[in-house]
Amino acid sequence: MRILVIDTATQALSVALLDDGALIGHFHEIVGRGHAEALLPAIAAMPDGGKADAIAVDVGPGSFTGVRIGIAAARALALAWGVPLHGYGAPSLIAAKAVDGHQEGELVVTITGGHGELFWQKFSAEGLEPLTSPASTPIAALAQQLAHPLFYGTGAEALVTARGHGAAISLYPDAADYPLIAGLPPLPPSPIYCRDADARPMADRAPS
Missing domain, CATH: 3.30.420.40 (ATPase, nucleotide binding domain)
Incomplete structure (x- = not known):
């Protein structure tokens, strides 16, 4: 097929x-x-x-x-x-690529977001089991929240820079x-945003 x-x-x-x-x-x-x-x-x-x-x-x-x-x-x-x-x-695909060179335990995937935020998700290195749902968090807050020594994804370098220590492996899907990941449960073909979309209908915008 x-x-x-x-x-x-x-x-x-x-x-x-x-x-x-x-x-x-x-x-x-x-x-x-x-x-x-x-x-x-x-x-x-x-x-x-x-x-x-x-x-x-x-x-x-x-x-x-x-x-x-x-x-x-x-x-x-x-x-x-x-x-x-x-x-x-996207985090699952990056995690699958990262697993190949990752030791046992958790791995954290980060993806560049907007407005100074990163999308991120934790996975088990064994079986790619998601340990958290995908989320969007300001970089400064996430730097305080995560203590992992190594991060993967397009946002990894920004997160390590904000923390001042750790290692980053930049990976794109x-x-x-x-x-x-072909064996993982499929998702509906609908966008996962994790936060409000940047563009809003005119009727929803605050008057200037």
């Missing part, structure tokens, strides 16, 4: 086409805010235009805009191709690593 994996939850744009778990197409690049322009061309460049029997998409938490772009594209392709769609969490 072919699976198209779409990951736009961070500054990285990552697309992978997997055939029975084997990687047959891959794009991974740090594009910053360029997901909207680069995503569809990246998919079209996959073998057979990325056509797959199922689609998996990163639902966050992460960049609000990036998450929305990825989910919108995945929903449109799933509808057009008539294939199932499910989500997965990579769609090619999806087989590492």
Whole structure:
């Protein structure tokens, strides 16, 4: 079975086409805010235009805009191709990559958020069991809250800098690593924000 994996939850744009778990197409690049322009061309460049029997998409938490772009594209392709769609969490994918070189015990994944906050989640290194739900916390508060010596993810360096000690391993989610979490329970293809979205309807904004 072919699976198209779409990951736009961070500054990285990552697309992978997997055939029975084997990687047959891959794009991974740090594009910053360029997901909207680069995503569809990246998919079209996959073998057979990325056509797959199922689609998996990163639902966050992460960049609000990036998450929305990825989910919108995945929903449109799933509808057009008539294939199932499910989500997965950005922290789980990073944790799966981190486990390979991690010793026993807890590991903490951090992802750059907005407004001086980090998304973060704890996992067991054995079996990738989530030990907490994903959350968004100001960096200064999180630096006081977490005593772990090592952090993973796109927000790891910022957290270690705020603490003044510890080690950081910067990791971006990579769609090619999806087989590492393929056995985890799928998530609905809906965004995980962990805090209020940056953009609000006009009616909800305070008068100036």
